[in-house]
Amino acid sequence: DTKKYKNPIMLSTTDGVGTKLMIAQELGIYDTVGIDLVAMSVNDLIVCGAAPQTFLDYIACGKIHEEVLHQLIKGVVEGCEQAECTLAGGETAEMPDVYGSDDFDLAGFAVGIVDRDKMLPRKKNIKKGDIILGLPSAGIHSNGLSLARKVIDKKDKAGRRELLKPTKIYVKELKKLIAKDNIEAAAHITGGGLTGNLIRTLPKTVKPVFDTTAWEVPEIFKKIQKNGGIDPVEMERVFNMGIGIAMVVKKNNVDDVLSFAKRSKIAIRVIGEIVNG
Structure with a gap:
């Protein structure tokens, strides 16, 4: 959008949510860590002045549990709505040789755009x-x-x-x-x-x-x-x-x-x- 951005720069970030996943597992509550996943990447973009445009997620697990997966994605969707960005896609990898049947990990990737002369910090x-x-x-x-x-x-x-x-x-x-x-x-x-x-x-x-x-x-x-x-x-x-x-x-x-x-x-x-x- 050349009307909005005169000299656009594309920035990208990736992050996870770490040990928070273990607390989600212990409590059996999975619908909020997806929000965390989005937050960790989009907050890193916006402090550079870059408005988040798209987000992608990667979910790795030992066994796909449909309800857990649904709750995780629900959180990601909510996070993207809060961040005013598009959930462009993602990948779910079932790897029983790598993870236990109830174990999983999340990674998120976000892309943002900022005008070169609006980049932070100055x-x-x-x-x-x-x-x-x-x-x-x-x-x-x-x-x-x-x-x-x-x-x-x-x-x-x-x-x-x-x-x-x-x-x-x-x-x-x-x-x-x-x-x-x-x-x-x-x-x-x-x-x-x-x-x-x-x-x-x-x-x-x-x-x-x-x-x-x-x-x-x-x-x-x-x-x-x-x-x-x-x-x-x-x-x-x-x-x-x-x-x-x-x-x-x-x-x-x-x-x-x-x-x-x-x-x-x-x-x-x-x-x-x-x-x-």
């Missing part, structure tokens, strides 16, 4: 004094599940179900925010936490500093930390701690972004600033 623009804004996460999302699974007891069904809450898909919100041309960088907060993910979008001369009192940490993280006796630094390295997307904005643009977000009913808050590295 590292040259990022300087000391810029402000970091955050969009809240829906919970643990799809990272840190190996650790969380060890410390949330199997008997704690409510806690285990909380771990299955799907990863939030930020495509609609970020499309609106990025279109205002006020965002210098954005990061999808996955493994590595806030600092580990945002720092990759910044020039080497600066670093992010977060005000961890600026948002309420969801209860699930408090429970994980308490049950496992986990060091706060390790918690911040492994988990999103309540922030799913972090964005860098010029100080003089912050009020515009916040007021636009309020009008658009997008939950957003100031969570830190950029300082000299």
